[in-house]
Structures are given as C-alpha cells and as structure tokens.
Amino acid sequence: xxxxxxxxxxxxxxxxxxxxxxxxxxxxxxxxxxxxxxxxxxxxxxxxxxxxxxxxxxxxxxxxxxxxxxxxxxxxxxxxxxxxxxxxxxxxxxxxxxxxxxxxxxxxxxxxxxxxxxxxxxxxxxxxxxxxxxxxxxxxxxxxxxxxxxxxxxxxxxxxxxxxxxxxxxxxxxxxxxxxxxxxxxxxxxxxxxxxxxxxxxxxxxxxxxxxxxxxxxxxxxxxxxxxxxxxxxxxxxxxxxxxxxxxxxxxxxxxxxxxxxxxxxxxxxxxxxxxxxxxxxxxxxxxxxxxxxxxxxxxxxxxxxxxxxxxxxxxxxxxxxxxxxxxxxxxxxxxxxxxxxxxxxxxxxxxxxxxxxxxxxxxxxxxxxxxxxxxxxxxxxxxxxxxxxxxxxxxxxxxxxxxxxxxxxxxxxx
Ligand code: ATP
Ligand code: MG
Numbered sequence: 457x458x459x460x461x462x463x464x465x466x467x468x469x470x471x472x473x474x475x476x477x478x479x480x481x482x483x484x485x486x487x488x489x490x491x492x493x494x495x496x497x498x499x500x501x502x503x504x505x506x507x508x509x510x511x512x513x514x515x516x517x518x519x520x521x522x523x524x525x526x527x528x529x530x531x532x533x534x535x536x537x538x539x540x541x542x543x544x545x546x547x548x549x550x551x552x553x554x555x556x557x558x559x560x561x562x563x564x565x566x567x568x569x570x571x572x573x574x575x576x577x578x579x580x581x582x583x584x585x586x587x588x589x590x591x592x593x594x595x596x597x598x599x600x601x602x603x604x605x606x607x608x609x610x611x612x613x614x615x616x617x618x619x620x621x622x623x624x625x626x627x628x629x630x631x632x633x634x635x636x637x638x639x640x641x642x643x644x645x646x647x648x649x650x651x652x653x654x655x656x657x658x659x660x661x662x663x664x665x666x667x668x669x670x671x672x673x674x675x676x677x678x679x680x681x682x683x684x685x686x687x688x689x690x691x692x693x694x695x696x697x698x699x700x701x702x703x704x705x706x707x708x709x710x711x712x713x714x715x716x717x718x719x720x721x722x723x724x725x726x727x728x729x730x731x732x733x734x735x736x737x738x739x740x741x742x743x744x745x746x747x748x749x750x751x752x753x754x755x756x757x758x759x760x761x762x763x764x765x766x767x768x769x770x771x772x773x774x775x776x777x778x779x780x781x782x783x784x785x786x787x788x789x790x791x792x793x794x795x796x797x798x799x800x801x802x803x804x805x806x807x808x809x810x811x812x813x814x815x816x817x818x819x820x821x822x823x824x825x826x827x828x829x830x831x832x833x834x835x836x837x838x839x840x841x842x843x844x845x846x847x848x849x850x851x852x853x854x855x856x857x858x859x860x861x862x863x864x865x866x867x868x869x870x871x
Contacts, residue, residue: 485680672751727755785816
C-alpha cells in the first residue's frame, strides 16, 4: 500500500506513531487523554507536522488548543508533574514535561492595526489559527481529538506544497503584515532546499521597503535564528539575492565562498558569520549597524572589532615586531581577527594569522605575586615589568622562567 493510500484510510494516526519517538508519543498521548476528558480540542501544529510529513527530525512539539489554555496548561502540569517555563499574554505557554519542552498556544485570529505592527489577538478556531500563519507548509494541523484523531487539517494545501517543495505565503499582504516573514521565507527555502513560489516572491519584493519600519529586536531575533542554522550561509545568500539584506541595512552582504569557511569556526560559527556581515560594511557604519539591530554587548563587540581590524590594515602592513602585532590586536575578539585574515592579503593576513596561531597563546610564567616575592615594590612597576617580560618573550629574547627571573633581577638592579 502506498503511503498516500494509507493516510486516506486511517488519517495520520499511524504516521504519528511511526515517526514520533515512543517516550514522546506516550507523553502526547497522555496530553491528548487529559484534553479529551476535559472537553479541550487539541492539535499538533506547525513545524512538527511539516517535519513529520517530510520524515525529518522536528524540534519540540507545538500544540494548539481551541478555547481556553491557561487552565488546561495548569491542569497538565499538575497531572503530569511538569514545569510551566513561560506564559505570555497571547495565551502561549511553554511547559516542560518529562524532559520534553512542549509549546502550547490558544487557537487565535489576528488583526494588524497597521502593516508591520504586532498583531491584536483574539481567540479563534483552528482553521482561523492556521490561516494567520506564515507559509502553507507551516499551516497544517493534525487532530489529537477522539472524534477525528489523526485527521490532517490542511486548509491551505500545505501538503501539496510539501510534495512540490514550494514555500508559499498565504495571501498577498502576508509580508506587509509581518516583514520578519521575509527572513523566515529565505530560512525555510534554504534549510529545506525548497523553491519560493513565483507569486510569493513577487509579494516579497513588494514588501521589502517595510523592513525599515521593523524594530531592531525583531530583525535581530530572526538573524539569530538564521545564524544558528546549519544552512546559515545559504540562507543569508538567498536573503541577499532577494534584496532582504540590503533592505535591512544598505550594502549588507555575505561573501558566499568565505561564508562556507564559517563551518571551520565550530561553536563560533554564528559570530564568524556576523563578523563576515560586518566586514561587508564600511567601518564608519559600526555604530549605526549596531543600533539598527540593537545588538547586545557580545555581538556589538564582534562588529566593532571586525571594523577595528579593517582600520588597522595600514599599520599592519608596515614592518612590525611580534610584540607590536600583539599590542595592536590583543584587545580584539579572536573571531573578528580570524575572519579578518580571510578578508585581507599578505602581509596583513599573515600577521593576523600569526597572532591567532601563535602570539595570542604566548604567556609569561611569572605573575604579580612572584614579582612581589622577588622584591619588586608594590605599585605600577609590577604591571610595567610584567609587560616588559611579555614583550621580551613575544620577540624571542627570553624563553624560560629562569630567563624571566634573570630579567626581573636585572631591571631591579638598574632601577
Ligand atoms: P522551526 O523548525 O524553525 O522551529 P517552526 O515551523 O516550528 O520551525 P517556529 O518559529 O517554531 O517555526 O514557529 C512555529 C509555527 O508558528 C510555525 O510553523 C508557523 O506556523 C507559526 N509562525 C511562527 N512565526 C510566524 C510568523 N512570523 N508569522 C506567521 N506564523 C508564524
Ligand atoms: Mg519550532
């Protein structure tokens, strides 16, 4: 029997059982029993349904409730001994049950006061809830109710779009209502290897200029999501081609070939990509870019330091000792320096690499206390001598701890 025929016969019940890991399936089953015995209509929605149909791993279960959720979430956390992690005014709740984070939302309809505003929310039906979602492939639900357990609710033909591997927005104003969907469209298209429906692409182009009215926090939030994805470079590159990056900040680019090397940054891949985005802008734009995305301290430093590396290019081209290179770079973030070495040419790139590969790890053995024990008087001299030792070690004049001690005694004798 083909999969399609099987779905027609028993809905998606058997597919859920097959694709959801058994411990989680049992948990969802218990949630569904509690919902059914309390007259609450419960649905699996969004990304989980999409990913189950695609047979790819999903993140955390998303559930949607028709009616009132606050009492239900309380009831669940009591009956299943869970922890309510977060609850919002929109009626959404995050609850941890047996180690699984489950997202609950009340089915709702939304009204936008003006394009790009956060929506006004009212309770609605599951169909209304699905119709306010971003793309057809994200607007399917599977019923967890006894009456029609396993039925796929697919008012926007998401399943067909999944089969045709297409990202389709639900209506022409979708991106005007919520321009962050522009970035989401690029994210799903590149993550799943789907194409953008032609009409959707036109709607996107027509909404680009609304991005300028969106808060930095909302854009940054989407960028954070993107930088955390395996396909981050492809997503950014698609966003660039679609004119999205330029609409977020003029001239913002991702160099595709370099971007691919971001994988080598391991856990720092996200900030390496952020640094690459920063390198595409003139250094004089540091502050205004940071302000536009309302970047926190850590990310702001990556941007500023990337631009500071650009500002040091002339100095780094001249004849420099190791200690001079160290002095220029030691306050800057390693990732910004590393990315800088990809953007520059010898001798600058060689000096940036020398710093990353060797100089930054050179440390002296003695510390301030050792110096005091050796008779250096308390005060500024301690710092000065430590610095002199580091300079001498970086430039190869001293190597061992004995060399360091000898140098200290010599300085003391001469002073
Ligand atoms: P992911 O695998 O990235 O988590 P997801 O589909 O679960 O994908 P979420 O951001 O977790 O995406 O959101 C859950 C669901 O909420 C989406 O599937 C979509 O239906 C809906 N949604 C999220 N953001 C928006 C938005 N900006 N506009 C409309 N619907 C949205
Ligand atoms: Mg999700």
